[in-house]
Amino acid sequence: MRVLLIALVLAGGTWGVYCLVSSPESSSETAEGSSAESLAEKPTGGSSLAASAVPQRPAADPAQMETLLSDGRKALEADESKGITILSQVLAGDPRGPLGRQAAELMLPVAARRGEARRELTMRWRLNQMDASAWKRLEELNLPLFAFDRIAKDPETSFYSVMPGDSLEKIAKHHGTTVSLIQRLNNRREDDVTIHPGDRLRILPVKGRVSVEVRKSECVAYLLYDGLLVRKYRIGIGTGDLTPEGEFHITTRLENPDWWKDGEMVPHGHPDNILGTRWLGFDKPYQKYAIHGTTMPETIGKKASNGCVRMENKDAEEIYDFCANGTVVTIVP
Numbered sequence: 001m002r003v004l005l006i007a008l009v010l011a012g013g014t015w016g017v018y019c020l021v022s023s024p025e026s027s028s029e030t031a032e033g034s035s036a037e038s039l040a041e042k043p044t045g046g047s048s049l050a051a052s053a054v055p056q057r058p059a060a061d062p063a064q065m066e067t068l069l070s071d072g073r074k075a076l077e078a079d080e081s082k083g084i085t086i087l088s089q090v091l092a093g094d095p096r097g098p099l100g101r102q103a104a105e106l107m108l109p110v111a112a113r114r115g116e117a118r119r120e121l122t123m124r125w126r127l128n129q130m131d132a133s134a135w136k137r138l139e140e141l142n143l144p145l146f147a148f149d150r151i152a153k154d155p156e157t158s159f160y161s162v163m164p165g166d167s168l169e170k171i172a173k174h175h176g177t178t179v180s181l182i183q184r185l186n187n188r189r190e191d192d193v194t195i196h197p198g199d200r201l202r203i204l205p206v207k208g209r210v211s212v213e214v215r216k217s218e219c220v221a222y223l224l225y226d227g228l229l230v231r232k233y234r235i236g237i238g239t240g241d242l243t244p245e246g247e248f249h250i251t252t253r254l255e256n257p258d259w260w261k262d263g264e265m266v267p268h269g270h271p272d273n274i275l276g277t278r279w280l281g282f283d284k285p286y287q288k289y290a291i292h293g294t295t296m297p298e299t300i301g302k303k304a305s306n307g308c309v310r311m312e313n314k315d316a317e318e319i320y321d322f323c324a325n326g327t328v329v330t331i332v333p
Contacts, residue, residue: 060093069099073106080110084119091126092227095213096332101127117141122229125222135232142230145204146184146318156225157185162199171195176207178253181321190255207324212291214309214331216243219301221291221309223319233319235291236299236310243307243331244289250327252281253320257292271295278316280323291329292316 068090076083087103094100104126111120121138124130130138145156160171168179183190185202195201206225213222216237223231237243256268257279266273276293291309293316299305300312309331311319 062099065090065093065099068093069102072103076106076110080114084110088227095126118228118230122224122227125229138229139231145225145230157202157204160201160203162195162197162201164197166195166197168193168195171201171203175203176205176209176324177203178206178321178324180255181206184318184321206322207326210322210324210327212319212323212327212329214243214291214329216245216331216333221311221319223322231318233311233315234300236294236302236304238305238307239303242305243309244286245331245333248282248286248289248329248331250280250323250325250329251283252279252287252290253323253325254279254281255320276311276316277313278320280316280320280327280329282329291319291323 068086072083072086072090074083075086084107087107090103091100091107094103104123108120108123108127111117111123117137118141121130121134121141124134160175162171168182172179172182179193180190181204182188182201183192185204209226211224211227213224214220214235214237215222219235219237221233221235222229223233256277257275258268259266259273259275261272268275268277274295276295279290279292281287281290289307289309291311293313294300294310296304296310297312299310304310
């Protein structure tokens with residue numbers, strides 16, 4: 001890894017600092033270093049890591065979105081469920097634009113009338129209509145998704161009876177979830193991976209269903225499930241405009257990450273390791289960016305990093321459990 005570090009620095013023509021996160025299984029690069037100059041360096045392919053170079057989701061076709069919006073509006077009159085399905089496509093294609101806003105305005109009263117609280121609150125969020133009482137209602141509504149509950153009233157969760165030969169890793173892979181989320185939802189310690197045939201485990205599938213939206217102007221990250229809002233977190237972002245914008249995918253998940261600084265490994269728990277307790281690294285060639293915890297909670301709500309998204313450790317641990325590899329993270333102004 002140190003040979004790669006030197007090659008990258010020379011290719012950029014600038015003596016900056018790359019910081020590497022490592023674990024026994026994998027390692028990842030991060031912008032959290034002693035010099036912001038590392039952001040000016042180039043990956044091995046020669047393309048810039050500037051925010052403008054980050055791959056964006058292909059823009060939705062405006063004409064197609066207009067047609068879907070019209071179809072959805074008409075469908076609501078005959079079949080509300082079909083109308084919501086169509087309008088949800090518009091909202092997914094233009095979440096922060098005028099067409100998405102019109103779709104949210106159409107869905108809001110329908111969701112409220114049908115008692116679909118999570119959808120109603122999500123539409124209010126998209127329309128900037130959330131007040132303190134609405135946030136409290138959202139927190140109470142989604143509490144079963146974040147805590148041990150023997151009854152599991154939330155319809156998204158189910159129960160699984162452990163079979164002979166099962167392991168938590170095998171069960172998590174089969175159900176599209178994470179081991180750490182199974183442990184959270186079943187009140188198990190992080191180091192408790194022992195299961196027995198007949199054990200009843202509460203399961204919440206997350207792969208392909210959870211996404212994260214980071215709004216830099218608010219210093220807030222939002223966790224969504226099937227496109228519906230479930231929780232918000234205060235965050236810290238990069239100084240100036242160092243936190244890139246665009247669509248990323250989680251490809252590296254680390255607990256208690258070590259930190260590579262100036263070519264030396266700073267182990268987790270060392271006073272100089274600032275990465276906190278969790279690391280969710282982005283896909284190449286942007287693996288120097290991540291959502292991670294921090295040993296400096298006073299920087300939350302501020303522009304203080306070299307580009308990474310910082311969270312308080314308790315929040316980083318929670319969102320880590322919900323984010324399987326492949327989870328989409330969208331960073332917007």
